[in-house]
Amino acid sequence: MxxxxxxxxxxxxxxxxxxxxxxxxxxxxxxxxxxxxxxxxxxxxxxxxxxxxxxxxxxxxxxxxxxxxxxxxxTQPVSEPLYKVSENWSLVPLEEGTNENVVLLTIDDAPEQYTLEMAKTLKELEAPAIFFVNGHFLETEEQKDILRQIHEMGFAIGNHTYNHQRLTEADEATQEEEIRSLSVLIEEIIGEKPEFFRAPNGANTDFATSLVEQEGMLLMNWTYGYDYFEPYMDADKLKTAMITGEGPEVDVPYSLLKPGAILLMHDREWTSAALADIVKGLREKGYEFADPSAIKLP
Missing domain, CATH: 1.20.5 (Single alpha-helices involved in coiled-coils or other helix-helix interfaces)
Incomplete structure (x- = not known):
């Protein structure tokens, strides 16, 4: 078991x-x-x-x-116009209360030699201006690039005819070609048509005046300018003349400077040299610089 x-x-x-x-x-x-x-x-x-x-x-x-x-x-929208150009070629406020103590800077014959230098001076001083250009100064890529640069800086571009043709000495067909061909060229370069027109020597015709209006541009002459007179082809003398408005050496012993004055200058060596002092001197006299975008167009 x-x-x-x-x-x-x-x-x-x-x-x-x-x-x-x-x-x-x-x-x-x-x-x-x-x-x-x-x-x-x-x-x-x-x-x-x-x-x-x-x-x-x-x-x-x-x-x-x-x-x-x-x-x-x-890009901010353009504000409402503040000024119009009067018959005696000065800026007039559209409404009461708008600053009257303004001047408008305009520079003709661009971009010949000193335009870019002048534009940089104005940009640094925050002084707006219109550059009136000629087509025969826009025939090379370098010249076209200068125009693009000053436009990109914010300056207005105006039509000053293609060949600086004195319109009173040209037939209607030539006047039309001088104006329209340049507007087309400007638009090709900067993408915008010019809004301002100035005839060479300020010599307008009835035909050109009508054509400019049809093209949507504002015709503009000037109140005073001195840099094309031989006695003022000097930076110091020009500075004094533009700040005071007086040109005694060309029979203007009184001042043409006034509120709304449109100032004429050119692409010139002496003008470029005097430009900064002109801007500062006018500001010291109590003037501001009108923005071209604030001017009423046709």
């Missing part, structure tokens, strides 16, 4: 040992499966993250583009 019990106990122990071995073997086979499952989850997570990054990048692009758009300088 004891022998039977011993055998039973032995068999039972053998059975337990066998079961434990089987369980251990089973656990050892399952571990790689768990690792594979972890690797699979890691891959899915990586792909999900990559997709998220791609989606984030795609959604961020409009924001980046928006930032670029925000950086673009937007």
């Amino acid at each position: 004891k022998n039977v019990m011993r055998v039973s106990i032995v068999l039972f122990l053998v059975f337990l040992i066998a079961c434990q071995a089987e369980n251990q073997e089973s656990n050892e086979q399952e571990e790689p499966v768990e690792e594979a499952a972890d690797t699979s989850n890691s891959t899915e997570a990586t792909e999900t993250n990559e997709e998220a990054v791609e989606e984030t990048s795609e959604t961020e692009e409009p924001a980046e583009n928006q930032d670029q758009t925000d950086d673009v300088e937007v």
Whole structure:
């Protein structure tokens, strides 16, 4: 009987040992499966993250583009006109309360030699002006680039005829060609038609006056100017004449300077040299410089 019990106990122990071995073997086979499952989850997570990054990048692009758009300088709309040009060639306020103590700077025969230098001087002094240009000074790429530069500085560009033709000595066909061909050229260079016109020597004709109005330009002469007279082809003398308005050496012993005066100057060496002092001197006398965009057009 004891022998039977011993055998039973032995068999039972053998059975337990066998079961434990089987369980251990089973656990050892399952571990790689768990690792594979972890690797699979890691891959899915990586792909999900990559997709998220791609989606984030795609959604961020409009924001980046928006930032670029925000950086673009937007041109402000032109304000309502403040002045008109009178029959005696000066600026007159359109409404009471508008500053009368203004003068308008205009520079003819651009861009011959000193236009860019003069434009930089005025830009630094924050003094607006109209540059009246001639077509025969716009026939090279360098000259055209100068025109673009002064336009990009914010200066108004005016039509002064293509060849500086004295209109009173030309037939109507020639007058029309002189005016219209230059307006076309200016628009090709700066993308805008000129809004102001000045006849060479201030010599207008009825035909030219009518044509200029049809073209949407404002005809403009001047109140005074001295740099084309020989006695004032000197920076110091010119400075004094332009600031005082007096030109005694050309029979103008009285001052032509007044509120609204339109000042005539040219692309000349002595004018360029005197320009900064002229601007400062007129400001010291209490005058501001009218912005051409504030002038009423036809």
